[in-house]
Amino acid sequence: DFVVFPEIFINGTCFKDTGAAVADLKQSEAIACLDIDGFIGANLMKEAIWEFDYERNVISISDKRSSFSIPEKLFHLPFAPSLSYTPLVTIVYNGVEDEKVTFDTGSNGSFATSNACLAKIKAKKGPVKEVRSYGTSASGLYGIGKVDTSYVVLLDSTKIGDLILEENVVSIENGARLIGTKFLKNFRVIIDWNKKEILLIPTGDYNISGYESFGFRPFISEEKLIVSEVYMGTQASEAGLKNGAQILQVNGVDYRKCTTDQFCLILANGLVPEAQNLMKLLVLIDGEEKFMELTKKDILK
Numbered sequence: 001d002f003v004v005f006p007e008i009f010i011n012g013t014c015f016k017d018t019g020a021a022v023a024d025l026k027q028s029e030a031i032a033c034l035d036i037d038g039f040i041g042a043n044l045m046k047e048a049i050w051e052f053d054y055e056r057n058v059i060s061i062s063d064k065r066s067s068f069s070i071p072e073k074l075f076h077l078p079f080a081p082s083l084s085y086t087p088l089v090t091i092v093y094n095g096v097e098d099e100k101v102t103f104d105t106g107s108n109g110s111f112a113t114s115n116a117c118l119a120k121i122k123a124k125k126g127p128v129k130e131v132r133s134y135g136t137s138a139s140g141l142y143g144i145g146k147v148d149t150s151y152v153v154l155l156d157s158t159k160i161g162d163l164i165l166e167e168n169v170v171s172i173e174n175g176a177r178l179i180g181t182k183f184l185k186n187f188r189v190i191i192d193w194n195k196k197e198i199l200l201i202p203t204g205d206y207n208i209s210g211y212e213s214f215g216f217r218p219f220i221s222e223e224k225l226i227v228s229e230v231y232m233g234t235q236a237s238e239a240g241l242k243n244g245a246q247i248l249q250v251n252g253v254d255y256r257k258c259t260t261d262q263f264c265l266i267l268a269n270g271l272v273p274e275a276q277n278l279m280k281l282l283v284l285i286d287g288e289e290k291f292m293e294l295t296k297k298d299i300l301k
Contacts, residue, residue: 001021001022002019002020002021002022003019003020003022004017004018004019004020005017005018005020008044010040010061011061013048013061015044015047015048018043018044019043020041025037025038029219029220029260029263030267032260032264033260033263033264033267033268039106041084041085042081042082042084042085042086042087043084043085045085045191045193046081046085046193047193048061048062048063048193049061049062049063049064049065049067049068049190049191049192049193049194050190050191051068051188051189051190051191052105052184052188052189052190052191053188053203054181054184054185054186054187054188054189054203055188055203055204065190065192065195068190070190070199070201071201073201073202074199074200074201074202075160075161075162075163075199075200075201075202076161076162076197076198076199076200077089077103077160077161077162077163077197077198077199077200078161078196078197078198079103079196079197079198080100080196081193081196082100082102085193086102086103086104087102087103087191087198088100088101088102088103089101089103089160089161089179089198091111091113091158091159091160091179092157092158092159092160093113093117093121093155093157093158093159093170094121094124094125094128094155094156094157095121095124095125095157096117096120096121096124096125098113098114098117098177100177101113101177101178101179102177102178102179103178103179103191103198104178104179104180105180105181105184105189106180107178107179107180107181108180108181108182109171109178109180109181109182110169110170110171110179110180110182110183110208111158111168111169111170111171111178111179111180111183112170112171112172112173112176112177112178112180113170113171113172113176113177114172114173114174114175114176114177115151115172115174117172117177118151118153118172121155125156128153128154128155129153129154129300130151130152130153130154130172130300131151131152131153131211131231131232131233131234131299131300132149132150132151132231132232132233133149133150133151133152133229133230133231133232134148134149134150134229134230134232134243135148135150135217135227135228135229135230135243148173148174150171150172150173150174150229151171151172152169152170152171152172152211152231152299152300153169153170153172153300154167154168154169154170154209154210154211154300155167155168155169155170158170160179161198161200163200165206166209167209168208168209169208169209169210169211169300182208183206183208184200185204186202186203186204186205186206187200187201187202187203187204187206188200188201188203189201210298210300210301211298211299211300212296212297212298212299213231213234213296213297213299214234214235214236214271214279214294214295214296215230215231215234215235215236215237215241215294215297215299216229216230216231216234216236216241217229218247218266218271220258220260220263223257223258223259224246224257224258225246225247225255225258225262225263225266226244226245226246226247227241227242227243227244227245227246227247227283228243229243230242230243231299233299234297234299235294235295235297236292236294239292239294240285240290240292241281241283241285241292242285245283245284245285246283246284247281247282247283248282248283248284248289249280249281249282250271250272250279250280250281250282251272251276251279251280252280276296277295277296278293278294278295278296279293279294279295279296280292280293281293281294
C-alpha cells in the first residue's frame with residue numbers, strides 16, 4: 001500500500017505531502033534484526049541538505065549548505081537522482097566506468113558492481129584477483145536474493161568522484177551496484193540535492209584491501225541456521241561444506257533450533273568473536289552430520 005502524509009516532523013523539521021510505502025518490516029529476518037520502525041526515503045530527503053556524521057552518530061538537516069562545517073580537504077562526488085530521487089553516481093573500476101550506481105546509505109556493504117562490469121574490466125585490464133562463491137549473498141525488505149554465482153575481487157583502482165582508492169575489494173553480484181556504509185562510515189557525508197553533489201569529508205582511514213572469511217556465510221530459514229553461500233577454493237569448500245547445509249553447532253554453541261534472537265546476534269557479531277580465528281563446526285550435509293575445523297584467512301591472498 002501507498003499513502004501520503006500531509007506532514008512529517010523530524011526533530012522539529014516539517015516535511016509536507018510526503019508519499020510513503022506501507023510494509024511489514026518483520027517479514028525479512030535480516031530487517032527484523034534491525035529493530036526499526038521505518039525508513040526515511042530519498043523522496044523526503046531531497047527537500048533538504050543532509051549531513052551524516054558516523055563518528056558522532058549525528059544526522060543534521062538544513063536548507064542551506066553554509067549551515068555545515070566544510071573544510072578544504074574533502075572529496076566531491078556529483079550525482080544524478082533516479083526517478084525515486086535516490087542519488088546515482090559513476091564509479092571507475094580499473095579504468096572502466098560503472099554508471100548509475102546507487103549511493104545507498106541503507107546498505108551495510110562497501111562497493112558492489114555487476115558481472116557485466118567485471119567482464120569489461122577483464123577485457124580492458126586482464127585478469128584480477130578473485131574468489132567465486134555460490135549461494136545467496138543479500139537480503140532486504142522484500143526477502144532474500146536468488147541463489148546465484150557471485151565474486152569478491154581485488155581491484156587496483158577505484159575512482160569515486162575525485163577520490164581514488166588503491167587495492168580495493170569489490171563484491172560482484174547480479175543486480176547489485178552500490179556504495180554502502182562500510183565505506184561511508186569513514187567520512188562525514190553531505191548530500192545536496194540542489195547542487196546534485198555529495199561531499200565526502202574524511203574522518204578515518206578507509207582501507208579494504210583484503211577479505212577475511214571462514215569461507216562461508218550463514219542465514220536462517222524455518223528456525224534452521226543454514227549455509228547460504230560458500231566461497232570456492234577455500235578451506236570450507238574443500239572440506240565439503242555446501243550451500244543449504246544446516247549448521248548444528250559452532251564452537252560448542254547449539255543451533256539445531258535457531259531463534260531469531262540468536263540469528264540477530266550472529267548478524268551483529270558474527271558466528272565467532274572477530275578476534276577468534278578458529279571455528280569448530282558441526283553441520284548436517286545430505287542427512288549426515290559432519291565435523292570440520294576452519295581457520296579464518298584472507299581469501300584473496
